Amino acid sequence: MYDIVIIGAGIAGSFIARELSRFKLKILIVDRQNDVGNETTEANSAIIHAGYDAMADQLKGKFNAPGNKMFDTICDELDVPFKRIGSLVLGFNEDDRKTIQNLYNNGLKNNVPDMRILEKDEILQMEPKLNEDVVCALYAPTAGIIGAWEFAIASVENAMDNGVELELETEVTGIEKENFGYRIYTNKGEKDTKYIINCAGVYADVINNMVTEPYFSITPRKGNYYVLDKGLDLVNHIIFLCPTDKGKGVIITPTVHGNILIGPDSEFVNDKDSTATDVSGLRYVKERALLSSKAIPFNKVIRTFAGLRAHSDRNDFIIEEAKGAKGFINVAGFESPGLSAIPAVAQYVVNIMQKLTGGLIYKDNFNPRRRKTVCFNLLSDEEKKDIIKKNPMYGNIICRCETVTEAEIVDAINRNCGARSVKAVKKRTRAGMGRCQGGFCSPRVMEILARELGKDWTDIPYDSTKSYILTEETKRNQQDNDSKMGG
Ligand SMILES: Cc1cc2nc3c(=O)[nH]c(=O)nc-3n(C[C@H](O)[C@H](O)[C@H](O)COP(=O)(O)OP(=O)(O)OC[C@H]3O[C@@H](n4cnc5c(N)ncnc54)[C@H](O)[C@@H]3O)c2cc1C
Secondary structure (H helix, E strand, O other): OEEEEEEOOOHHHHHHHHHHOOEOOOEEEEOOOOOOOOOHHHOOOOEEOOOOOOOOOOHHHHHHHHHHHOHHHHHHHHOOOEEOOOEEEEEOOHHHHHHHHHHHHHHHHOOOOOOEEEEHHHHHHHOOOOOOOOOEEEEEOOOEEEOHHHHHHHHHHHHHHOOOEEEOOOOEEEEEEEOOEEEEEEOOEEEEEEEEEEOOHHHHHHHHOOOOOOOOOEEEEEEEEEEEOOOOOOOOOEEEOOOEOOEOOOEEEEOOOOOEEEEOOOEEOOOOOOOOOOHHHHHHHHHHHHHHOOOOOHHHEEEEEEEEEEEEOOOOOEEEEOOOOOOEEEEEOOOOOHHHHHHHHHHHHHHHHHHHHOOOOEOOOOOOOOOOOOOHHHOOHHHHHHHHHHOHHHHOEEEOOOOEEHHHHHHHHHOOOOOOOHHHHHHHHOOOOOOOOOOOOHHHHHHHHHHHHOOOHHHOEOOOOOOEOOOOOOOOOHHHHHHHOOO
């Protein structure tokens, strides 16, 4: 019997699990995917918003700025890439200036520190590649960029280091109320628990409806993106256009790893699993981005992707014990700024749990720090020499685009919350993230995965469960072939 089962290992479930692992609780996280952070958490702008746009009377407004403040400590503890590079919302006319003033005023209400409204000269000094017809901008220096999926993976790894259990490829198919709490039915059997925290992203309404009357709905809203190659000197800050009724609008931003990210658009879709990119969305993103900078080299695109916002009919986060289901907590409608708000949201959920349980007891031995990962690419020549001497696998480069070594991949597989697919290795080490997008290193990554996990190559998936790359042997060794041919 578990004290708490968390459904969903996106950033909501992952970070809430990490915060609850401070307490003496038996906790299980289940996710239908074969890796942590495989849905919305891996397909977003990865911005830690300053917190000026959501209204102060919304949960989004309440949790964004306080969450933002907590990222320096959290990312240091969890060894997650995070950079406070600041954001600019650009204005090109008098209507935009009014919008920017409103954002500034709202930011003051939300306690966003150090914002300023800048005029043309200062903006172009800070960002010379922006279009010269810019007239003003809201500057928010506390906005930052993060490795979004690294944040989820690190949170679960740290939670597991502190005793939390993780079961992947475990899809919740039904839930029944029992006198002890809940019985959860999954494709891998039943789980009994006193409390449930529902962090199922775009499926949070479906999970809610397994225990109580429907009282909210989630409609996915898709956003398409371009990823540009590294080494482009385009922008140094997160560049927004003024928001529209569809959201914060198209951005241009550096990523923590030195690429440029451009997107998203915003279109409602019916299918909760529809993450295919679409031409019209990408075309719209391109048109809008060119309003900020005509210098964008779209011939340097190395990848496109799309993510789904879990938009609720309340147009806000839903973080509460579900109506009519005692001990069942929804963390739903968790669209942007979910990533930015999650540290503060997790504290709020801990407070809900404190009240429901009558008080949680701290562990004496909680360790907030995750063992650091080595990024060979960032080491000095001296450090590289030393580390190869200690472990020769650091001398074997597997991904040439991103300079990722065999030792880093082996470590990524063998940690808590270790990689089990080619994409899981990519998310942890960046092998396959470069210009060739895994064309060179994927077979070598598969080989290492198969060796470390004691599996056959044909059992190694690309990303989702059963997305096998190899299905059967097509060539046998020469002897087999000769004998087959009667030779
Ligand atoms: C286009 C876009 C841009 C965004 N940009 C930003 C940004 O810049 N900054 C920011 O702060 N926020 C941003 N967001 C929002 C942010 O990405 C989300 O708030 C956050 O990732 C949501 O995390 P989650 O854990 O709630 O959902 P998810 O990451 O989707 O996780 C839900 C998990 O539940 C699992 N699940 C679902 N059903 C079941 C089931 N039946 N059984 C078991 N498991 C199940 C899924 O497999 C999934 O892993 C953006 C979102 C989008 C789509």
